[in-house]
Amino acid sequence: MLPLAEDATWKPMNRIITAVIALPILIASILIPSLEPLFVVLAAAAMIFGLYEFYILARKKEMKPDVAAGFLGGAALFTIFYFATPDPAQQRLDMQTIVLVIIGLTIGTLIAATLRGAPFDKLIASSGATILGVLT
């Protein structure tokens, strides 16, 4: 976003084409009820690729995020949101379930890192990266 005019890597047509195609599809998947499954697929894809890229960045800093646990936690949160409704009683239950998933992810990630024999500094950094990826 917001690049300088002299940036040699500018690819304006790519950006226009992607925006012109992607944005209307995204808006249609939200506004047209029959296209809701498409929105779910797009949201899931965004979550998967976003998490994957975050873990790639973490690995470049020599952290070892628990990728399987991260994707499992992300999938659990996604499933909760998929079945969530605006009903206040249901929302309270959903919130408790989300907290439970985050607690489970934190404990599970720490136990797995400990069992792998990681030194304390690596253990904390890698577990933190795993959990932060899911939360963001």
Add this chain to the structure above:
Amino acid sequence: MALRVGFEEPLSAHLLSFFFLVLMGSDTGAYYVGKAIGKHKLAPTISPGKTWEGVAGGVVAALALAAVAHFWFFKELPLKWMLPLAAVMTLFGILGDLTESALKRSAGAKDAAKLLPGHGGALDRLDSLLFNAPLLYYFAHFYFSVRLP
């Protein structure tokens, strides 16, 4: 996702459409204005490509698209609230963008990945949404909770 399920239909669909329209539109507006007339760097140590002219272009695009959203589908929120909200969302989007840039820079990566042509990776697309999702959720929660029965 919380925006999608946190409110009754059609409000949730309108909020989410407004969210994507404004943020993706401001992102594109900022990109092209920055490309065309960008001179003054915004945060040279974090992201040398970002300019103040791009910020201005992003805010203008966000305001225009917020007005489009109001007249197209989102009449529940008056323009006197929608336009300032769109401007604040753009600024939050830039903060998210800078945060992700700092993250990439510290990891020694230019783009998080090359997933989307001309856009970099998925994180490069999601960064401006990151800080805005809670902003819009809580704004809508307080605004519509007060006004709806």
